[in-house]
Amino acid sequence: MTDHKLQVRRAAVLGAGVMGAQIAAHLTAAGIPVDLYDLPSDDGPRSKLAAEGIKRLTKLKPAPLARKDLAEFIRPLNFADDLESLADCDFIIEAVAERMDIKRDLYGKIAPNIRDGAIFASNTSGLSITDLSKELPESLRGRFCGVHFFNPPRYMHLVELIPHAGTDAKVMDLLEDFLTRNLGKGVVRARDTANFIGNRVGMFSLLSTMHHADRLGLGFDTVDALTGPVIGRPKSATFRLADVVGLDTMGNVINTMKNQLEGDPWHAWFEQPDWLKRLIEAGAVGQKAGAGVFRKEGKTIRVLDPSTGEYRDTDYSLPEDVQKTLAIRDPGEKLAELAKCENAHTEFLWSLHRDLFHYCAYHLAEIADSAREVDLAIRWGYGWKIGPFEIWQSAGWQAMANLVKRDIEQGRTGVDANLPDWVGSIEAAHTPEGSWAADEARYLPRPDLPVFQRQYQPVRLLGEKTESGNTVHETDSIRLWTLDDDILIASLKSKMAVIDNGVVDGLNEAIERAESGYEGLVIWQPNGPFSAGANLKAAAEAIQKGDFDSVHDLVAGFQAVNLRLRYSTVPSVAAVRGLALGGGLELAMHAATRVAHLESYMGLVEAGVGLLPAGGGLGTLAMQVVDDTKAGDTYPLLEKRYKQVAMGQVAGSAMEAREMGYLREHDRIVMHEHELLHAAHFEARAMAAAGYRPPMAERTFPAAGDVGIATLKMLLVNMLEGHFISEHDYEIGQRIATVLCGGEIDRGSKVDEAWIHRLEREHFLELCAMEKTQERIAHMLKTGKPMRN
Structure with a gap:
């Protein structure tokens, strides 16, 4: 452990179950070899359980391993024979069963083998970090904290970092830097309260949803129709999400809230519904069991009817007046309309939002340093477009507060709890100065650790100050801009960054300007994928008209601009994340070099639409x-x-894209998507400093x-x-x-x-x-x- 950066040459993960093995897999993507521990086996090899956990990694979908052969860098060990190997590890994370007695027994065995300077953490999803720290010797407590990954660890951006009172502040900073820089995570510091932030608020929202669905007699499929993308949440909505997470896991989290939050005004809701208990007892615990709230029968997906215990056909249709309300674009107008509660559907949606605002405000001082941590935890851990305080703020802070107070005063909330006084003293949770800290009664700025200076365009919350750079040229198709330096950045503005004549013209302009006045060119999209390929809709319209000349001109123009990019006199860098398909990948392939986020999915997929690559990819x-x-x-x-x-194969990661030739050996792979622009910038600058010359065009x-x-x-x-x-x-x-x-x-x-x-x-x-x-x-x-x- 250095003063400024955590050097992890080898890590250990204790527990080879679903979470432990997948955490180990993600560590290998960062180039860290891992010792994976589990119980010893009396049947066959002693480390058989850990070896089986590693083997499962190669079969799971979505793939936990960024490249299958990375499993070779995970060594199976066991708690009886191999604990002395812990002395070789710089970072050790425990991910055994969520039982204090099991963890207590394990901690007693491993503590003597952890070397001075190594950091030890627990991946517990809700047990007290303070209580766990008491099971460790005094010499280790300062280097112990909670590091809670969300499932699946490779894909979920959120990691909660939870100290206890004795955790060394430097250890927290080093871990936040390591989790951000090396593992590519969005770190939220949480307080040591039950279920921390993400699951505390997220599970409350789920319980509130179940409570009001039962109260108003809404089916689980109807609830999912109401709580998905129409209100800014993922397609998995509520009950599909429960199936994906695992109903048994959800039951455990509910039990934790019930047992540890007896004083919570909403405590009566922290109870497993009868239908949930029955499903868990029957082993129908969700997607991993093949049945849960939803069950697939042949090609048909059916949904549980809790009143009968039987499965029925799904029906996601919504009444026309409800659809009309949900289509209102202004957040304040929409929520005010929902608050009229004119039918069961709108009453349900208003109740969810009201209870969410109420709960988050009531508990903010207890669970988080500021509103920022709550909103980022729900964004990153549950996939919401914006967090609870952002939703509230977007609809008008005081207007929503007055509606919540109205319902509290009229006894509609069903709980004996008022909004805290601070709600009436502010106009927004997030401002350019920072986010509201309820216990300090002030706005706290973002953390200023050096690692965050690498994020030129980080995620911003509603109301925060944004840095947009200096625009030098802009059309409907492309924006050319800088960070006030000598590297030109080209950002495509089309939906999914698809390529059409406007984009081709913009790329020509970018190359022209870069060669005449800049040291390098970076192609980077601030939102969404790098590029989903050619504008298929525009091409289809031209084909239907028989206008093949315009199709030819687009193809020829795209080929020409790609060649200009390849043979440009200034270095070009394609900063890739997400989809880079078809023409999007061809654009990236013609840059002088590429910097790609680990989660980049690249492929020449034109065969799927009856075509072939025609932008120079072949x-x-x-x-x-x-x-x-x-x-x-x-x-x-x-x-x-x-x-x-x-076959239109698509790489499942940037590492696989390198194996497929879409990334080259000299191309960089970046773990954190918000460091992508930083890395691309420095790559362009380094090539320019080395006297960049393009390849010979006559080849x-x-x-x-x-x-x-x-x-x-x-x-x-x-x-x-x-x-x-x-x-x-x-x-x-x-x-x-x-x-x-x-x-x-x-x-x-x-x-x-x-x-x-x-x-x-x-x-x-x-x-x-x-x-x-x-x-x-x-x-x-x-x-x-x-x-x-």
């Missing part, structure tokens, strides 16, 4: 095959790359030619005869093979990018004219899913 892959095989046999790698494109390379085409077609014939692909898949596949191999020319003939680009355009346009391709495009636009016809 030419780039063809050149890479030659480069990566040197003077060896190019066919094995050519076949691998061909299958990726023909030619040997094509696989007719022999390569014939060999790849043999694969297609076998798949067609085995009924694995359709006739149209075969048509697309053989055209991809033709372009990737450089056309029907002699094997080894030298070609250049212009030659491949011509082939791309030719076959792309011929596919556009085919009826089955047009059917695929229409299906994708209608359903968002590919069709195999």
Whole structure:
């Protein structure tokens, strides 16, 4: 442990269950080898339970491992034979069963083996960190705290960091830096109260939902229709979320609230409903058991009717007047309309919001340093677009407060608790000065740890001060801007950053300006994915009109701007996160280098809509095959790359994208998405400082030619005869093979990018004219899913 940064050369995870094994998996993505401990086995290898936990990681969906072979860096150990190995670990996190007696027994065994300077943490989701610390020797207590990952650890952004009174403040800072910088997490410091912040507020919201659904007689499917995207929450809404989390896990969290929060005014709600108890007893604990609130029967998903205990068909329809209310755009007007409680649906939604505002205000001083921690915990841990205090503030702080007070005074809330006095003394929870701290009666600014200076464009809460940079050029399609320095940033403004003529024009402008007055160019989107590809809707409209000239012009223009990017005299960096599909990936592939967030999903997926890549992607892959095989046999790698494109494979992480050739060895992978712009900026600056020169534009390379085409077609014939692909898949596949191999020319003939680009355009346009391709495009636009016809 250094004074400024936690150096973790090896970590240990205690407990190889669902959470423990997945925490270990995420540590390997950060390049940290892990010792995974569990109970010793008397049947077979002593560390069999830990080994089985590692094995499960390779089968789980979504994948806990950023790359499957990372499992090799997790070593299975056991608590009886291997505790001395803890002395080699810098960071140790405990994730055994949520029982104080089990943890007490384990702590007594491991404490003597933890070396001086190592940090020890518990991943408990709700047990008291103070009580757990008492089970440790005095010498270790200062280096102990709670580090609560949300499930699944790789994908959930939130980690709660919970000290006890004796935790060294420096340890907290070091851990916050490590969790942010090295593991890519959004850290919220929580107070040592039951269920901390995320599950305290999130579970209250769930219990409030169940309470009012039962009171008003609303079905679970209706509740999910009302508590999903229509109010800014994930598609999993309420009861689908419960199934995903696990009804048994939810039951345990409810029990923790019931046992530890006896003085809470809402305590009567902290009870497992009868239907939940019955499902848990029957083992129908949700998605992992194949049944819970919802159950799949064949291709039909049915929902539990709690009044009968039987499953029925789902019905997500809502009355027209309710839909009309939910469509109101102004938050204040919408919530005021809901507060009229004109029917069961609107009364239900108003009750949820009222109780949420009431509960968060009442408990703010107890559970969090400020309103910021509450809102970020719910955003990051439960996937809400904005947090509870932000919702309240967006609707008008005092107007909502008056409606809540009205219901309290009229006895509608069912609890004996008033809004705290501070609610009436402020006009907003978040301001440019900071977020409201109820116990200090002031606005607290954001933490100023050095790691946060790397986040040029962090998540901002409603009402906070935002830094938007200096715009130098802007159209409806693109914004060119800087951070007041000599690196130009290009941000696409189209929905999902799709590529059309306006974007192509904007990229040309970006390259022109970068070459004439800047040290480098970064392509980065402040919101959403890097790019979901070409504007399919615009292309479909042109195809329907028979306007193939405009399609040709778009393809040719996109190829040309990609070549300009590749051969630009200034270094360019594609800062990738989320989706980089089709043309979006081709844009990234033509930058001088790439910096990608770990959760980047890259693929040339055009075959799914009956097309082939035509922005230079196939030419780039063809050149890479030659480069990566040197003077060896190019066919094995050519076949691998061909299958990726023909099957529309998408990398499940940036690490997988590197294996697929979409990222190169010199490209950087960043763990924290909000450090992506920082990393891309410095990459561009470093290349410029080293005297960047673009590759030679005159380059030619040997094509696989007719022999390569014939060999790849043999694969297609076998798949067609085995009924694995359709006739149209075969048509697309053989055209991809033709372009990737450089056309029907002699094997080894030298070609250049212009030659491949011509082939791309030719076959792309011929596919556009085919009826089955047009059917695929229409299906994708209608359903968002590919069709195999």
